[in-house]
Amino acid sequence: MDLFEIADALGGSNIVLLLLAAFIILCVFLGVRIVPQSEKHVVERFGRLHAVLGPGINFIVPFLDRVAHKISILERQLPNAQQDAITSDNVLVQVETSVFYRILEPERTVYRIRDVDGAIATTVAGIVRAEIGKMELDEVQSNRAKLIEQIKALVEDAVDDWGIEVTRAEILDVNLDQATREAMLQQLNAERARRAAVTEAEGQKRAIELNADAELYAAEQTAKARRIAAEAEAYATEVVAKAIADNGLEAAQYQVALKQVEALTALGGGEGKQTIVVPADAMDAFGNAFNMLKGRS
Structure with missing residues (x-):
């Protein structure tokens, strides 16, 4: 080689x-x-x-x-979708929804469904229409959280065979047609007017009640004052009567003389130049009052 x-x-x-x-x-x-x-x-x-x-x-x-x-097993969001639905009280609404999901078992997803997003969107639209058709408009507006939970649960059941988990389902907005909006606005204004009228009536009623209470209180106080004055006058009369009963005519003359002296004193205490008319027995009244007072002391 x-x-x-x-x-x-x-x-x-x-x-x-x-x-x-x-x-x-x-x-x-x-x-x-x-x-x-x-x-x-x-x-x-x-x-x-x-x-x-x-x-x-x-x-x-x-x-x-x-x-x-x-x-990809990352969470995905479907494009926001709008679908028309009719409530149980025959009101047409337009519902805007958004759905988030992720693929858990791709071997089931790729061999059972071709267009995942389209299938989920169609399922959500059908479920939303069915659930809103069971509720009245007021319930749709007030129980939105409950409606979202029901839709999410039903969508999860529907897509379970596809190996998909629905993580969130949201109702972003519920829109009404123009005629329904105007009717609801009129109803709202009427309700506001009714509440205002009720409030005003209640205020007037309360004012009348307060005025009546004030008048009753004033009447009670006046009656109380009169009763006290009457009791005082009765007590004074009782004292005079007792004095007359104990001292006889002398006590009565003393009271009369004392009143005359008080009247003359008040007349003389006036302002300016005055002419005082003195009864003929005025001096006797002074003397009698002095003598009686001295006798009592």
Whole structure:
């Protein structure tokens, strides 16, 4: 074997080694799959579901297995949708909804439903119309939280076979047609007017009650004052009567004389120049009062 034959042999073996190394590298490249944290990969073998690869490093059989679907497991939001619905009291409303969901089991999602977003949107629209049709307009407006919970529960049941979890379902707005809005505005204004009239009537009633209470209180106080004055006068009369009974006519003359003296004193205490007419027996009255007072002391 000459040098050319040896070189040819060595060259052929090197090519084989290079091809073998390339094949091994290709197998490693095809057999090792690194899945991101936010994804799951669906692996098929000969066209059938074989495995679901989770986040991290995974190994598959090269040339036999292939990653057929790469599914994001992040939470998704459907575009806001509007659908018409009729309440049980025959009012047409336009409901705007928003739904959030995420895929939990991609092997069920990719083989059972083609358009996930469209399917969920259609399901939500049907459920919203059905649930609002069971309620009156006032209930839709006042029990929105309860309605949202019912819609979310029904949507979850409907999409459970698709390996999907509905995380949130929101009713963003409930719009009414112009005629219904005007009718509701008139009703609201009428209710406000009624409440204002009731409040005014209650205020007038309360004012009348307070005035009556004030008049009653004033009458009670006047009667009380008169009773006290009457009691005082009766007491004074009783004292005079007792004095007359004890001292006889002398006590009565003393009271009369004392009143005359008080009257003359008051007349003389007036302002300006005055002419005082003194009865003929005034001096006698002073004398009698003095003598009686002295006698009593």
